[in-house]
Amino acid sequence: MPIRRLSVRGVRNLAPLTIQPHSRVNFIYGDNGSGKSSLLESIALLSSGKSFRSNQIKQLILHDADRLELECEMGEPDEEKTQNLYSLRLRNGDVLFRLDGSVLTSQAQVASCLPVQVIEPNTFRLLVGSPEDRRQFLDWGVFHVEPGFIEEWRIFRKVLKQRNSVLKQKETSWLDVWDDGFMEASEKIHQYRLAYLKDFVPRFETTLAALDESIKVGLHYYPGWEKDSQLKDILARQQERDLQLGYTQSGPHRAELRIRVNKLPAADVLSRGQQKTVVAALKLTQGILYKQSCGNAPIYLVDDLASELDSRHRLALCQVLEDLKCQVFITSIEKQQLMDSWTPSDFKVFHVEHGKIEEESLS
Ligand SMILES: Nc1ncnc2c1ncn2[C@@H]1O[C@H](COP(=O)(O)OP(=O)(O)O)[C@@H](O)[C@H]1O
Ligand SMILES: [Mg+2]
Known part of the structure; x- marks a missing residue:
């Protein structure tokens, strides 16, 4: 199920945020170091318990903070039914997961309700x-x-x-x-x-x-x-x-x-x-x-689309994602480069600056 609302608190440089992503395509752009990867990392962490950038989760926790908190509400756009997934991680390694208020006992349970695939510059590894x-x-x-x-x-x-x-x-x-x-x-x-x-x-x-x-x-x-x-x-x-x-x-x-x-x-x-x-x-x-x-596709996190893929391959990749009709979070430094690779019928654009994320109006 797509993420309808996402709240992140205490992750790297990101200011506490709540966004309402589109159920299909979410373009995220901003300068180097603004926090784009950190946003995607938060979603990946919630799903898999791992970061695609650091071996140690405590490196993701905002300097000087003792915890990070992630919460997402998932649901199909045309359905009333939603699921609420919450996770708390302390610097000492303790973890708590809740699905609709009930404690989950394993990361596998979390992963099965929030399946995520990551494509990022180091995936060639x-x-x-x-x-x-x-x-x-x-x-x-x-x-x-x-x-x-x-x-x-x-x-x-x-x-x-x-x-x-x-x-x-x-x-x-x-x-x-x-x-x-x-x-x-x-x-x-x-x-x-x-x-x-x-x-x-x-x-x-x-x-x-x-x-x-x-x-x-x-x-x-x-x-x-x-x-x-x-x-x-x-x-x-x-x-x-x-x-x-x-x-x-x-x-x-x-x-x-x-x-x-x-x-x-x-x-x-x-x-x-x-x-x-x-x-x-x-x-x-x-x-x-x-x-x-x-029945549903997983959520795709595509970080730094431009990195080492030329425009022909970017277009082809976006076409497969379009055909999958899945929720996608896709980042780039330049907004135009994203829009040149993909013009989906339904999307939202978010701009990230110094750890703050804002939805842009499309008018
Ligand atoms: N634990 C942390 N606490 C606070 N800031 C951090 C932490 N880890 C990394 N940062 C900073 O957060 C920023 C993260 O940027 P990043 O998400 O990689 O940006 P982008 O993907 O937009 O280039 C960097 O400026 C980095 O120095
Ligand atoms: Mg990045």
């Missing part, structure tokens, strides 16, 4: 970064599309932890018992990911072609163990080494989505701009599949 980044990317999709996944993932994490603890304590006689549970849980995670990728891969190909027909990349799923082997055989083969290391080397916790051009990692072959296009296609594909299964 999805290609060059660690396998974990790409595993998390894949699992965002599986989590949002397959309701049973999160529970199976929790079970898997528990079994993995127990198996690792048996390995550390070298209790070899217990290993067989844990291995059965480990394999069962692994297989479930693997099947969820496979099913998601079956839809994802062809969609990704058409989306990437819509952004840039000349880029050809292949997606290869690595389940976390050698493809042609049974996990059972691998666990047996690796048991001695697992015992030495004190942890499990193979399994779904090592899965990866490998992104290649011919046989080489895409990160080693593509230019920075091409990498951004590929990552944008990956993120748009997740939104398309999400919409297909849930």
Whole structure:
């Protein structure tokens, strides 16, 4: 559901603010350092519990403040029903979430009612970064599309932890018992990911072609163990080494989505701009599949649209977002550059200056 009202307090340089975004497109412009990214970061933080810029959430809290507060009211424009999501974060790390006044116990619950996709200047890191980044990317999709996944993932994490603890304590006689549970849980995670990728891969190909027909990349799923082997055989083969290391080397916790051009990692072959296009296609594909299964698209946060995408690619990206009919928050330094890339029928414009944000009248 789109955000109808957003309140932010105590985030970086932003003065306490309340805005009423458009249910479709929101253009946000302002000088460097004015607070555009901080606004998008607030929405991403509310959804995922993470920032796309800092590893430590306390860096987002306004200097000298002890907390930040985020609140949003979500609802379809033509419906009366709304949901109110509130989150409070203290500098000491404590967090509180409430949905319509009731306390939520996990970030996953928050994420499922406020699904958000971020496209920002550092998103190319999805290609060059660690396998974990790409595993998390894949699992965002599986989590949002397959309701049973999160529970199976929790079970898997528990079994993995127990198996690792048996390995550390070298209790070899217990290993067989844990291995059965480990394999069962692994297989479930693997099947969820496979099913998601079956839809994802062809969609990704058409989306990437819509952004840039000349880029050809292949997606290869690595389940976390050698493809042609049974996990059972691998666990047996690796048991001695697992015992030495004190942890499990193979399994779904090592899965990866490998992104290649011919046989080489895409990160080693593509230019920075091409990498951004590929990552944008990956993120748009997740939104398309999400919409297909849930009816609504996620909210897109597109920070610094101009950064390293030329006007042709900007136009193509905006066209896919237009077709998705989702809520978008999109930033740029120049207002005109935004308007040149996109002339949606419905939008609002916000200007950010020294941490203050104001809606512009369109007359
Ligand atoms: N914790 C903080 N408290 C106060 N100000 C901060 C904090 N972190 C960053 N800033 C300042 O907030 C501003 C954030 O700007 P940013 O959102 O990146 O702007 P833009 O995206 O418009 O260029 C910068 O001027 C930065 O120095
Ligand atoms: Mg910025």
